[in-house]
Every structure is written in C-alpha cells, then in structure tokens.
Amino acid sequence: MFSFFKRKYNLYLAPKRNLAKNIKKTLHYEPVRINLFELAFHHKSLNNGDTIYPYSNERLEYLGDAFLSMVVGEYLFQKYPYKNEGFLTKMRSKIVKRKTLNDLAQDLGLDVILSDYSIGVISNTMAGNAFEALIGAIYLDGGYEKAKKFVVREMLLQHLDLAELESVDDNYKSQLLEWSQKSNKSIEFKLLSKTKTNGRDLFKMAVSVDEELISEGEAYNKKSAEQKAAQVALRCLKVNVS
C-alpha cells in the first residue's frame, strides 16, 4: 500500500512527473525512484566545474555497463547452447560496443529526452552513455529481474537483429582483401620484424597498397599482427567497416 502511494507520488505529483512520463512512454518502464533517472540523464558537462562532488551519470553508466555485459552474456549463453566461448565473446562485444549502444539510444529517442537536460549539442556518445546509465538506474530501481527483462525486451528482442550481427564480418584482413579486389588495388602483407620481448616472439606486420606502406600492426602472433595492421589500413583508406 505504501509502495503504491510512493509510486504514484513520484509519477504524478512530483515536479519531475514529465520525466517519469517520458521514461514510461519511451522505455515502457515505470520508474519509482525518479531521482535515479534524473541522474542517468545528467551529463558531467552540466556541472559548471563543480569538482568536489561532481553530480553526473558516470557511476550509473559504470553499473549499467557491467549489468548489460552480464545479461547479454547470459542471453547468448542460453540462446547458443552449442557455440563455444569465443563465438559468445565476439557476439557480445558486437552488441555492447559503443556504436551499437549509440544507435540504440537514437532508436529509442533518448537524445530527445536528453536535450531537455542539456545546453549544448547532444552527441551520439552522450546518448549511448545515458542509455547505459539508464540501465544502471533501472537495475537499482527495479532489481535484477526487472532490469534483465528490460534489456532482453527493449534491446535484444526489439532493436537488434542477432542473425544479422552473427554474419557481420570483423575479420579485417578479409575485408581489406575484398576491398582491394573491388577497387583493383594490390595488397601485400609483409613481416617487418620479429623480436624477442619478454621471452616471446613479437611480430610486426605491415600492409602495403599498390606497393605503398599504409599501416603496421604488432602482436605476439602473426595473425593478430595482420589483423591490427589491416584494421588501421581500413581506417586510413576510409573503407566502410561493418
């Protein structure tokens, strides 16, 4: 009974009722402790230099980020019972990576709510961070089960296509080779050096396009060094990476 009044007080009588309504409409989640959600939208740039106890959404973002990794991790674990942990880790990083979260925040319209709380321009990253902070707020507000349902329902089922993510290619070397065929360039991977570091072989690989050196990559095995060099090359060449 008490909790009923508390909830209604927050939602309909408090001056923050607009935010509560917006959250209910956008995220289909009914907030109880509305202060948490206000905090989730509070970017540190709004503090005007108060550094003693800076009021910002960064702590909530930290919590939301950890919770998200866990829930997405478990969801994939259950969804793909026959896939190994390498596949699961890769899929998870595709889902929780900055770009996916930023896009999702835009999809959900968080940038619109954010603009009520901000003076300057809302960057994509600000919206993505607010999304993580919101997940942290929902976790604290509603508990583990509710927050888990929220992530699965609003994020994984509604806004992400796992089958599509599965097929996204994050093999940079093969992407670079594909690009070179399309654009009629010659690509070469070369071993620049192999040195002993901490008793292990350290490989430095280079990528050349039409015999011009474009990038280098260093790792403890050749394949990873190639991947690193290819990734940098794709960026330098401004090839659209999936």
Place this chain on the structure above:
Amino acid sequence: MFSFFKRKYNLYLAPKRNLAKNIKKTLHYEPVRINLFELAFHHKSLNNGDTIYPYSNERLEYLGDAFLSMVVGEYLFQKYPYKNEGFLTKMRSKIVKRKTLNDLAQDLGLDVILSDYSIGVISNTMAGNAFEALIGAIYLDGGYEKAKKFVVREMLLQHLDLAELESVDDNYKSQLLEWSQKSNKSIEFKLLSKTKTNGRDLFKMAVSVDEELISEGEAYNKKSAEQKAAQVALRCLKVNVS
C-alpha cells in the same frame, strides 16, 4: 518435495557424491545439478582431441566471468558511494584480474579438487579458470541471489582485503622510479616519435636504464605511452610488481 529428493539424490546417492561433498566443504555451497559442477572442473586438455563438440569448462568460465564483473562492480558501487567511476573501474580490475583469481583458487583449495579430474600438472591459471567456471555453475544452479551471496561471502569478505587493494599501486612509472632509487640506477623517459595516425597524435615513449634502452610503449597520449613502456620495463627487469 520433489526438489528435496532431487537434491538428496544428487548429493548422496549418485556416483558423483564425492564431488558434491567436496564442493560443499570447500565452497560452502550445496550443489543441486552436480553435472554443472563436474563440467566446471573439466579442462579442455582432457578431451583427447575431440573437437566436434568439445566438452570443457570454457563456456561456464565465460558466464562466470561476466557474472563476477557485475557482482563485484555492484558491490564496489554500494561500498564506495562517493568515489567516481574511474576509481570503481580500477578497483574492480584489481579484483577480477587473472592473478587475484588464481591466488583465490589456490586459497580455496580448488587445485586439490581439480587434480582429481586431471592427468597432468594443475597450473595456477587452470585453477583460476575453474574458479570462474564454478561461479558460472553456481549462477545456473542456484540463481542470481544465491550466486551473488556466494561471491560476496566467499570471495569479497573472506579472501580479499579491499583496503589493501585500494593502496596497491598500479602506476608503473612511479614503481619504476621507486625501484631505480632503491637500486641506484638512472631512469630516463624519452619521446621516440610522434606521428599522425588516423588524424590523432601517436606517441612512442622509451625507457632507458643507465642509458641503455629497455622498452618502448605506444599510445595516443604521452602519459599512457610512458605507463606502457614502464610496465614492460618492470617485467624485463624482473621487478616485483604489486
């Protein structure tokens, strides 16, 4: 009633009762689905090359790792209400890092249980990985709340000294300077190169000890490049890093 019998069946009648007893004794957790715990101790090296569906603890380890990060993250969030997310992230990485988990697994005596399931030598890392896999098994077996209580009780309260961890220094540069004073060596940090990569400045820093080049580090800011170079130097010089 049914679940009572299921539990007792698993614990006292099944041929796996020894494992169940061991787990109860070591971890103070009473397993229900004992197969999960058997899997948690199964290192992939025991498979004799069966690569079609390799039976190993790696999937459980992946799950346990994600769960652990989340629970430790939340614990620190609640314990340090006035610390910023930078502090929380650092503390968490000190707790969930490989070395801490390996030590913890030894403390708990998991290596002893593991040796029942293994032919060769049990490495520290094998025990640490089994510990993460066990956390995954407990999460699947007992659910969120029980697994959380387990991590807080057996790991955070029993085996870790957070106050001590707080004071552990992971500033590699300052550790290197401290070492140089003790051992009467001269240390120099030098900027080797500054190049434009992807439109950003990339710094390469070098560490010299008594005018001999020891290591290099590369990053998008000088401070991080110094840290990286110092970390490698500490390893090369075999300085005991905290």
